[in-house]
Amino acid sequence: MPPRGLRAASGKRLSGAAAWLAWARLTMHVLAHLSRALRQLWALLFPSQKWPGRASGSLPEPWESCPEQRVYRGGDPEGKLLMVHTWPYSFQVDLAPLAEESAYFQALSRSGMQEAAEGHLRLDHVPSGAFHAILQWVFGGRFGLQTEEDLLPAVQAASYLVLPGFLDRCWVALRPLLGPQNCLSLLHFAEAVGCPELQAEVCGYLSANLLELAAPVTRHLAPQLREKLARLRLQGPPQLCVLQKESLTTAGQRGLYCRPLPPEEGGWHCATHLPFQAEKWSFSTAQLLNYLFIMGGYREKRGARGFIFRMAAFRYNPLTGVWHPTAAPQKRRRHFGTAVVAHHIYAIGGWYLGSLLAPDSSTCLYAAVERYDPWADRWAFVSSLPTGGFSFAISLSHDLPLCTAHARAIYTLGTVQRTGEKLLLRYDVGTDSWQELLPTLTQADADLPGLYFLGGTEPLFVVGSNSRGNVVTSFSVASCQWGPVRALPKCGLAGQGLAVEGLLYMASPDLGAILVVDLAGPDCTLLPPPPFPLCYESLFLLHFPLEADSRGGAGEQEGEKP
Template sequence: MNKRDKASNSSGSVFNELRLEGKLCDAVLRVDGVEFNAHKIILCSCSSYFRALFTHGWSSAEQRLYDIAGVSADTMRLLLEFAYTRSVPVTEENVEELLAAADQLCVMGAVRTCCEFLEQQLCPQNCIGIWKFADVYYCPDLRNKAFRFILRHFEEIAAASEEFLTLSLQQLADILERDDLNAKQETAVFEAALRWIGHSPEEREGHISVLLPKVRLGLMTADYFLNNAKKNTLVKESAECNPIITNVQRAIYDFTISRQSNSADVHNPLTRPRLPHAVLLAIGGWSSGVGPIDSIEAYDPRADRWVNVTHAEESPRAYHGAAFLNGVVYCAGGFDAVEHFNSVRKFDLSTRTWHQVAPMYERRRNISVAVLNGYIYAMGGYDGRNRLRTAERYDPKTNQWTALPPMHEQRSDASATTLNGKVYICGGFSGNGPLATAERYDPETNRWTLIAAMSSRRSGVGVIAYRERVYAVGGFDGTDRLRSAEAYDPPSDRWRAVPAMLQRRSNFGIEVVDDQLFVVGGFDGSVTYVTVERYDQNADEWQEAHDMEISRCALGCCVAHGLPNVSEYAAPRAAPPLPAAEEPPARRGGIRLTSG
């Protein structure tokens, strides 16, 4: 707290004591028969309503008594407390009435306090009510945040929220047609429309012809479309839906053919993918015949496309670590063919600008990084002379690194991830050969513990948490680059084999996007890859994904999610129905803060 804040709080406390004692007061507010003493100058300082009431011609300077309608006595007591102390106790029980009264009396500081409280309460069960409520009282920031929450959590809201069923036809249609609706499967959008209609079938069945064109029917599998959408009774009985179905059948065929040739059309409104909630970034790396590169590509999992998002301020770097935290990508350590770095840079994805942050204690090439509880962990690596056991942790709030206890093994070319509050690091190169050992760090005990060793030695391995397991994929065993993969189960302290990748690779990127495990680039012993694969545990198989534009190994990989400007990192689509900051108008409705 600065000196000005302390002085303000001190003076506010004095004035509040005078108010409570009824001293030097020049106004009496009468609310529901209850009278409140106040000082006009204090009320004028926080409310344009009171300033107009006290200073315009319809009241004289000598007038002391003012009747205030439309506000309860309890709520006026809270607003007076805010006027004098600049704080007010907001609860689930009083927030709706308090915000309405603050809006009526133009106590905008109290309005902001209520909006901040409601923002913290957003959940799938109440977000639609909060969105509507914020529209009634013109709280644009809260309204936009609530609407983005609806888009982001659409599948859960549409499947279970009772508030979802209260949307008007226009509200639902506007939501369903948006590119930034976060729907992994288009079947969820179709089923959401059916659930909304089913809530009041007599009134809503005729609206199927309005809602069906908002669904990207061409993104459904042919089986689901034919057996569920096309054969749906409402669809079959609607004459307006017949031409839509005909066009979709043609679009599904064209889309299937184009995907096989890697030329899918993302502009066709029937097959245009929704914007992704998360994108996979491939940053820098080593490219055959070139060396370290500065290129950044972003993978759009909904469109299965890579987009070049290279920024002019970047410098070539390989064997570095990349981590996403609070809307920012951090790149730590690495090698530019001359220097081994301890420097750390951050890239703000909203402004697309680079900034230097505090350097690590040690130079780290072939580094392993992980994110846990708001901290970035940097482990092992090679400093140009030695393979390292050391580890350190970065706090972005203080811009400081803190040394951690050393690991049990010297590890460069290892890989790390986090699962259930612990950091796991597996494999790597000790200086004498590839490692099969693995260990985990518990921040509560500040200790490293060896866990069961992998079945294979793996240097240049990819390690990632996926479906409550730690996956170790590929790498180099001292003789060959590997296709094999295995998964670690923490409760049993055991590794088990999982399906092997399609290609042998080491020093690649690995991340989980849209609940699929992706491996990106890498080295096969001769050349660097542009190829990308993905593993789906439900199908228990690896599939090819779209190639990158540039071959690279020793790259930094991370997943960026929740970006307000995600369209800048995604494959181009046709323009969304509305800009991201201008959602369709809400309708009046109450709010519910409980999750039941």
């Protein structure tokens, strides 16, 4: 290359280096200001805690007073060391081991930057205690951070230096410290320092305990954040669950059994048991926010020979495996329908829960409708069923009236006791009003003396029976028209069915199995039953934690690098 070309190339390199140096100096000033700002932010978020560092009047750590203990060498004892200046101490470190764990130091080692060439790196915004903890883990495999006060500055430093392995170890130590007293401050801290991993950890804790933390925390969150936390509860694969919702004898089955949702293979296993001791009970179920709610009552002894039905309600959290008592409906209901709309449960119909005797000709369904708010754990009455002057027929095999929810509305279907007519009603949640939908099912030439199931979205599907067998038909919400009637295998169906992805799952005590009906086609199959005789079951979906979920740090020794 001609000399002029050399000079030009050299001038360009010098110009570029000068520009980078100016940028580096500006960055140092910005980081220094950021460090001061973070200390002020710490004081606001954690007024009861001091900025991490040696407490006033306490003895210094050995590494603080001895510079030789701030030297970290790798495999080459004669290798060149990088002087890293933190606040307030400096460390001499072998760059190679740090580059293996940190994307920041890996980029530094490969870039040929001035810091690497001169052997000096200024990280004045990083507390020395946090950097010392990182070096202890990288070079010695030791992790000694146990308190929130020590963990947070280390998390901030590791997030800045891109140390995913060290951060994973921080999460194992931080999870037992999470609670209602600090989760919101930790969430704000994660947002302030730009640490999405910490934000994910706190959101995971809030999501797993969404309703358990309703009163102190989650009910006060922004609606968008609450919706995000609700979605996080659905990360695990759906499980088909079955629960005996009523026991009329002393041989009731108290287990909640689940299996993978078909077509996934897998057998039934018991996930939990009902949270009370009783031989006889009657509950209706609802699934909301990936919680199972059971509402009704159970029989308990009163005196030497007497019994009384105690009203009760519980919710089960599949992510933690824990039952919690909740407020019971204000009406003593048995065999009532439930529907879920906009994070609320609606209890509709049913009759008086005072015993488990069969209803007689004088038994009438409740017209009162109640709405449950899970955030406040409170029931309130809304507009009653418009059933003045007539009564719905009663069944011991199903919740009545049959209910389902679609597009912020509730649809109920029942048989008028006096005339046998099938009445389909719609409840508008926004206006708190009911209306009858025409034409009725009777006018659609569907001979259905018995009703088993109402569900689906668009259209709604109705399963019932007559003297010839079982049938299925549909109702279009958009056009208010009934579809054709299709025959199904003749068998008894009982309990509360589940419609998901165009398939109906419902218990058939006659067949001793779960009947799976293709609502849009002619196919019907049998699913092996849970390990107990079917009687009066509720089927529903729950999402359990992923098997590979590492919460709790299983397999990793405390205080050691894996």
